Amino acid sequence: MKKDEEANSQMPLDLKKKIPDKIQKNDHNDNEGRNSNTKPVAAGNSSYYFKKSAYDPKSPAPYSLSRSKIDMFMKCPRCFYLDQRLGVKMPSMPSFSLNTAVDHLLKKEFDINRAKALAHPLMEAYGVEAVPASHSQLDVWRNNFKGIRFLHKTTNFELFGAIDDLWINGAKEYHIVDYKATSTTHEISLDDQWKQWYKKQAEFYQWLFRKNGFKVSDMAYFVFCNAAKDREAFDGKLEFRVSIVDYRGDDSWVEPTVLSAKKCLESNICPQSNPDCEYCSYVAKAKRVE
Numbered sequence: 001m002k003k004d005e006e007a008n009s010q011m012p013l014d015l016k017k018k019i020p021d022k023i024q025k026n027d028h029n030d031n032e033g034r035n036s037n038t039k040p041v042a043a044g045n046s047s048y049y050f051k052k053s054a055y056d057p058k059s060p061a062p063y064s065l066s067r068s069k070i071d072m073f074m075k076c077p078r079c080f081y082l083d084q085r086l087g088v089k090m091p092s093m094p095s096f097s098l099n100t101a102v103d104h105l106l107k108k109e110f111d112i113n114r115a116k117a118l119a120h121p122l123m124e125a126y127g128v129e130a131v132p133a134s135h136s137q138l139d140v141w142r143n144n145f146k147g148i149r150f151l152h153k154t155t156n157f158e159l160f161g162a163i164d165d166l167w168i169n170g171a172k173e174y175h176i177v178d179y180k181a182t183s184t185t186h187e188i189s190l191d192d193q194w195k196q197w198y199k200k201q202a203e204f205y206q207w208l209f210r211k212n213g214f215k216v217s218d219m220a221y222f223v224f225c226n227a228a229k230d231r232e233a234f235d236g237k238l239e240f241r242v243s244i245v246d247y248r249g250d251d252s253w254v255e256p257t258v259l260s261a262k263k264c265l266e267s268n269i270c271p272q273s274n275p276d277c278e279y280c281s282y283v284a285k286a287k288r289v290e
Contacts, residue, residue, distance in 0.1 A: 129169055133168035171217075181225045188224045202222075
């Protein structure tokens with residue numbers, strides 16, 4: 001029996017049905033130079049790990065891709081391919097309920113000023129010459145399952161993302177705004193390596209709005225809510241120091257990245273992983289001790 005046949009014989013039956021025969025396995029090495037291909041292991045409910053639909057190169061219908069999936073492609077093409085082409089879900093992350101609560105309350109707070117067409121006091125304190133924008137589609141653009149969308153005709157991708165807020169300046173330019181909740185004793189900035197994805201997030205939204213014909217400023221804003229740890233006691237409440245960090249975006253990377261993602265999904269060869277991918281590294285190391 002050939003190696004590929006042997007591996008396939010150990011796959012759960014439902015996984016065999018999910019993987020097209022023409023898709024080739026691209027053996028690749030992890031950081032220690034060992035093969036990281038794995039044999040799928042049956043779980044108690046293996047159907048959970050498969051998406052209801054995956055990219056079909058033969059389908060003429062537009063294919064929806066969220067901003068987070070473009071992030072996934074940039075972080076690890078292999079994980080992106082498994083998720084979007086083969087329909088194998090990435091492990092889910094727990095929801096951050098406190099962050100969601102902060103997000104919800106900030107939206108309500110800025111909506112009060114939006115209704116009055118007045119700048120929020122925090123905006124004035126940081127010299128932001130803008131007001132919260134009013135638009136009939138704002139609730140749609142904020143909805144995680146709807147968001148603002150653009151049909152990219154070259155790839156037939158319907159790209160979308162959900163914003164937190166939108167401000168507008170005197171020149172009638174929109175500013176992309178994102179809320180962030182954290183708790184740190186360090187100065188709030190965008191310098192941390194993992195915060196580079198915050199920048200990509202804002203730039204992708206800038207690109208989406210521009211593609212929808214809106215006038216968008218390069219300047220995006222992040223509203224950081226930093227929970228204080230220096231209080232004597234919890235006393236049933238968290239106190240936040242709220243600040244605004246501005247960022248001048250550059251969305252020139254979006255178009256070529258979308259084209260590369262399309263090329264990835266059109267291929268019948270599963271790409272190599274990013275050597276820094278924690279998921280692929282875990283699978284590779286787990287395989288060696290099985």
